[in-house]
Amino acid sequence: xxxxxxxxxxxxxxxxxxxxxxxxxxxxxxxxxxxxxxxxxxxxxxxxxxxxxxxxxxxxxxxxxxxxxxxxxxxxxxxxxxxxxxxxxxxxxxxxxxxxxxxxxxxxxxxxxxxxxxxxxxxxxxxxxxxxxxxxxxxxxxxxxxxxxxxxxxxxxxxxxxxxxxxxxxxxxxxxxxxxxxxxxxxxxxxxxxxxxxxxxxxxxxxxxxxxxxxxxxxxxxxxxxxxxxxxxxxxxxxxxxxxxxxxxxxxxxxxxxxxxxxxxxxxxxxxxxxxxxxxxxxxxxxxxxxxxxxxxxxxxxxxxxxxxxxxxxxxxxxxxxxxxxxxxxxxxxxxxxxxxxxxxxxxxxxxxxxxxxxxxxxxxxxxxxxxxxxxxxxxxxxxxxxxxxxxxxxxxxxxxxxxxxxxxxxxxxxxxxxxxxxxxxxxxxxxxxxxxxxxxxxxxxxxxxxxxxxx
Amino acid sequence: xxxxxxxxxxxxxxxxxxxxxxxxxxxxxxxxxxxxxxxxxxxxxxxxxxxxxxxxxxxxxxxxxxxxxxxxxxxxxxxxxxxxxxxxxxxxxxxxxxxxxxxxxxxxxxxxxxxxxxxxxxxxxxxxxxxxxxxxxxxxxxxxxxxxxxxxxxxxxxxxxxxxxxxxxxxxxxxxxxxxxxxxxxxxxxxxxxxxxxxxxxxxxxxxxxxxxxxxxxxxxxxxxxxxxxxxxxxxxxxxxxxxxxxxxxxxxxxxxxxxxxxxxxxxxxxxxxxxxxxxxxxxxxxxxxxxxxxxxxxxxxxxxxxxxxxxxxxxxxxxxxxxxxxxxxxxxxxxxxxxxxxxxxxxxxxxxxxxxxxxxxxxxxxxxxxxxxxxxxxxxxxxxxxxxxxxxxxxxxxxxxxxxxxxxxxxxxxxxxxxxxxxxxxxxxxxxxxxxxxxxxxxxxxxxxxxxxxxxxxxxxxxxxxxxxxxxxxxxxxxxxxxxxxxxxxx
Numbered sequence: 001x002x003x004x005x006x007x008x009x010x011x012x013x014x015x016x017x018x019x020x021x022x023x024x025x026x027x028x029x030x031x032x033x034x035x036x037x038x039x040x041x042x043x044x045x046x047x048x049x050x051x052x053x054x055x056x057x058x059x060x061x062x063x064x065x066x067x068x069x070x071x072x073x074x075x076x077x078x079x080x081x082x083x084x085x086x087x088x089x090x091x092x093x094x095x096x097x098x099x100x101x102x103x104x105x106x107x108x109x110x111x112x113x114x115x116x117x118x119x120x121x122x123x124x125x126x127x128x129x130x131x132x133x134x135x136x137x138x139x140x141x142x143x144x145x146x147x148x149x150x151x152x153x154x155x156x157x158x159x160x161x162x163x164x165x166x167x168x169x170x171x172x173x174x175x176x177x178x179x180x181x182x183x184x185x186x187x188x189x190x191x192x193x194x195x196x197x198x199x200x201x202x203x204x205x206x207x208x209x210x211x212x213x214x215x216x217x218x219x220x221x222x223x224x225x226x227x228x229x230x231x232x233x234x235x236x237x238x239x240x241x242x243x244x245x246x247x248x249x250x251x252x253x254x255x256x257x258x259x260x261x262x263x264x265x266x267x268x269x270x271x272x273x274x275x276x277x278x279x280x281x282x283x284x285x286x287x288x289x290x291x292x293x294x295x296x297x298x299x300x301x302x303x304x305x306x307x308x309x310x311x312x313x314x315x316x317x318x319x320x321x322x323x324x325x326x327x328x329x330x331x332x333x334x335x336x337x338x339x340x341x342x343x344x345x346x347x348x349x350x351x352x353x354x355x356x357x358x359x360x361x362x363x364x365x366x367x368x369x370x371x372x373x374x375x376x377x378x379x380x381x382x383x384x385x386x387x388x389x390x391x392x393x394x395x396x397x398x399x400x401x402x403x404x405x406x407x408x409x410x411x412x413x414x415x416x417x418x419x420x421x422x423x424x425x426x427x428x429x430x431x432x433x434x435x436x437x438x439x440x441x442x443x444x445x446x447x448x449x450x451x452x453x454x455x456x
Numbered sequence: 457x458x459x460x461x462x463x464x465x466x467x468x469x470x471x472x473x474x475x476x477x478x479x480x481x482x483x484x485x486x487x488x489x490x491x492x493x494x495x496x497x498x499x500x501x502x503x504x505x506x507x508x509x510x511x512x513x514x515x516x517x518x519x520x521x522x523x524x525x526x527x528x529x530x531x532x533x534x535x536x537x538x539x540x541x542x543x544x545x546x547x548x549x550x551x552x553x554x555x556x557x558x559x560x561x562x563x564x565x566x567x568x569x570x571x572x573x574x575x576x577x578x579x580x581x582x583x584x585x586x587x588x589x590x591x592x593x594x595x596x597x598x599x600x601x602x603x604x605x606x607x608x609x610x611x612x613x614x615x616x617x618x619x620x621x622x623x624x625x626x627x628x629x630x631x632x633x634x635x636x637x638x639x640x641x642x643x644x645x646x647x648x649x650x651x652x653x654x655x656x657x658x659x660x661x662x663x664x665x666x667x668x669x670x671x672x673x674x675x676x677x678x679x680x681x682x683x684x685x686x687x688x689x690x691x692x693x694x695x696x697x698x699x700x701x702x703x704x705x706x707x708x709x710x711x712x713x714x715x716x717x718x719x720x721x722x723x724x725x726x727x728x729x730x731x732x733x734x735x736x737x738x739x740x741x742x743x744x745x746x747x748x749x750x751x752x753x754x755x756x757x758x759x760x761x762x763x764x765x766x767x768x769x770x771x772x773x774x775x776x777x778x779x780x781x782x783x784x785x786x787x788x789x790x791x792x793x794x795x796x797x798x799x800x801x802x803x804x805x806x807x808x809x810x811x812x813x814x815x816x817x818x819x820x821x822x823x824x825x826x827x828x829x830x831x832x833x834x835x836x837x838x839x840x841x842x843x844x845x846x847x848x849x850x851x852x853x854x855x856x857x858x859x860x861x862x863x864x865x866x867x868x869x870x871x872x873x874x875x876x877x878x879x880x881x882x883x884x885x886x887x888x889x890x891x892x893x894x895x896x897x898x899x900x901x902x903x904x905x906x907x908x909x910x911x912x913x914x915x916x917x918x919x920x921x922x923x924x925x926x927x928x929x930x931x932x933x934x935x936x937x938x939x940x941x942x943x944x945x946x947x948x
Contacts (some may be wrong), residue, residue, distance in 0.1 A: 059559050128941050328625070
């Protein structure tokens with residue numbers, strides 16, 4: 001018998017108060033013709049101990065990025081989350097609360113989210129952040145629909161957005177799903193052989209509603225050309241920039257080079273890659289977009305005695321008020337994970353962020369040097385500056401190298417780029433975060449060397 | 457008062473890290489950050505105390521009774537948290553080969569099967585990360601299905617006026633026009649109103665059952681027939697699934713697609729607003745359109761089960777970049793294993809508790825009744841309700857001037873979270889109560905007594921509530937007018 005129901009054994013007493021004799025009396029309103037005939041065909045209840053034992057057995061079958069050298073990034077990053085973070089964030093008052101609809105008893109979470117908004121705002125260089133989106137892809141998609149709502153009326157290119165051709169296909173798929181309903185036309189922006197955005201081609205985006213680019217891009221490249229983008233596309237076209245937030249410890253915040261909306265994957269702050277969820281999307285914007293932005297926003301206010309207090313604000317954008325005219329359907333978001341992110345950011349502090357970014361850049365640089373020193377391995381972008389990840393070209397399909405590293409060396413080697421772009425079948429995306437050390441790099445280089453020799 | 461941005465200690469006061477393994481990197485000159493973000497500079501003890509203080513100014517289920525209707529705020533078993541923090545879960549990469557994720561995929565597969573079985577659906581995807589995203593995903597599948605069979609003219613989605621706001625918002629995001637139909641006087645679905653609007657432009661109808669009034673729709677099967685006869689699809693909003701497990705299912709009611717709220721029915725903690733998880737289940741004719749990938753089980757020659765990813769042939773693609781909120785799926789798995797076939801008992805107790813609370817509030821003793829200024833009335837007439845119910849405070853407001861909002865605020869003084877306020881919109885001065893199955897009879901009795909007691913209190917005391925909370929009534933208008941959305945960080 002399940003052990004979670006406090007009123008087991010008290011059913012008759014409660015039913016009697018209502019003048020009933022059986023639980024069935026409570027279900028007389030379900031018409032006969034839609035009732036279930038057979039009971040649920042599910043196993044008997046298990047105890048906590050049994051569940052834990054089975055969970056351990058199942059999770060032990062997984063091979064995690066922390067259990068071996070792992071060079072797989074591609075949008076989810078191995079990181080170290082300080083012990084304090086999960087311990088504090090899972091305090092019951094945070095963990096088991098709902099959306100703070102009653103601000104008088106939710107000041108703690110509201111203040112924490114207001115502080116989160118502040119830290120994100122500082123990080124990306126824009127004045128306003130929301131309380132989180134589901135992930136980087138939905139944040140990007142909703143940034144684009146938000147930009148269309150703001151700019152379409154005056155746009156020369158109606159319902160048109162331009163997206164970098166290097167946005168990975170799974171993120172593009174989310175963007176497509178979120179934009180097709182509004183009949184938004186997506187055009188792509190090309191890159192040159194160095195992986196830099198082709199700035200002459202971006203002139204085509206003038207008069208469109210939005211441009212979406214990423215910094216670093218999906219191949220790990222930092223592109224200083226993006227600093228000129230806003231002046232090319234003009235005031236009436238939103239510049240939306242996707243970021244890897246850790247990079248912003250070294251890299252200029254997009255708000256400084258004209259971004260109107262910044263989105264990204266918050267995950268490296270606060271939580272491990274956790275198989276891709278729950279993580280959280282960052283969403284920050286400049287003033288003209290505030291009333292069209294999606295998601296929850298916390299504002300400072302005062303109570304009836306004039307004391308400082310926090311509350312959800314701008315709710316009239318949201319689905320529970322505006323229904324089908326809402327700026328988004330988002331209701332549940334990723335607040336708890338954003339709270340973990342806030343705790344992590346607060347503990348790092350400004351200099352801690354810079355150190356973390358240096359560790360990531362350093363690990364990437366050291367890995368690149370070691371791998372490119374191998375005969376037979378070429379850089380796909382030899383002139384590029386990389387953060388976290390870089391693409392290499394191999395003499396044989398990268399899928400083959402990945403199997404070899406996995407099976408022979410216990411190394412997770414990276415992403416076979418043909419999974420994203422079929423023509424890149426000999427290319428491998430290698431990622432090194434702060435969790436990679438010199439020994440890991442040596443093992444990777446040796447593994448690749450062995451694989452290369454095996455073919456000669 | 458603890459202010460995070462007032463912490464401005466020495467550089468490196470916080471968290472010490474290992475040194476970079478190399479300094480031989482460059483950042484292009486134009487892209488170098490000139491000024492670090494003005495984040496706090498604090499030590500671990502200061503940060504721990506700050507967030508602990510904040511937690512004391514928050515209210516969760518752990519703090520007290522949380523009868524927030526429509527949100528199913530049930531107890532969150534703690535072993536579920538322990539499991540998702542174990543190695544082999546939070547350190548998994550979504551793009552790792554399937555051979556690295558076999559344990560996780562086993563859990564996914566079991567959850568797909570279990571959820572399909574409970575709802576009478578054929579195929580389940582775990583990818584949508586919230587109920588609203590589940591709605592959106594299912595409506596996208598329906599949209600592609602209609603395009604595929606040459607019926608892209610179907611551009612209208614019907615919702616009752618009692619629907620959650622996410623229903624019309626999600627359908628509108630797909631590009632549908634929304635037709636809202638009024639409910640009957642008694643809050644039930646109006647089939648004549650439905651007949652009047654269905655047609656060959658109907659894409660789907662979205663229905664919550666039990667409805668947002670906590671009432672089982674007596675003519676739900678007939679509504680499905682009407683929509684199907686017009687060639688439309690039936691969508692089940694699973695927000696209230698907690699009421700019916702083992703008793704009936706959306707498949708039996710005639711639905712083609714459903715979403716599940718793992719953060720309601722299956723106890724994924726709400727975390728102050730999320731994460732949630734909103735898997736969807738569909739009947740066979742929609743299965744090929746689900747987002748990719750799903751988990752399938754294969755058997756090798758030696759009889760070993762092997763799990764693999766599968767992309768449905770006409771998939772709409774992705775709605776979240778990875779595999780949805782995997783951590784929520786794993787917590788929900790642990791929750792489901794705790795109950796197993798007793799999920800039916802869970803629903804029975806959810807319904808028992810709701811009816812008991814309703815009875816206790818609406819039937820005060822004569823002695824208490826004599827002191828009450830005015831009693832609320834049922835939001836909708838019903839012999840029995842399901843897992844939640846609504847009350848209208850209109851009579852109380854008429855007699856004393858105390859509004860539903862005032863009642864809600866006064867309940868906070870007693871250590872309770874307020875019921876859902878002013879929803880559904882069709883009930884004036886509405887309060888919606890959902891005790892869930894994890895409240896004891898004693899807790900429910902105490903809440904009912906306290907609620908009735910408030911009805912006897914000096915109306916001025918109630919109108920100026922709350923009095924005993926960390927802050928007094930918050931001025932939401934001031935917040936919206938002034939829009940102070942971040943700390944100025946000018947303490948440096």
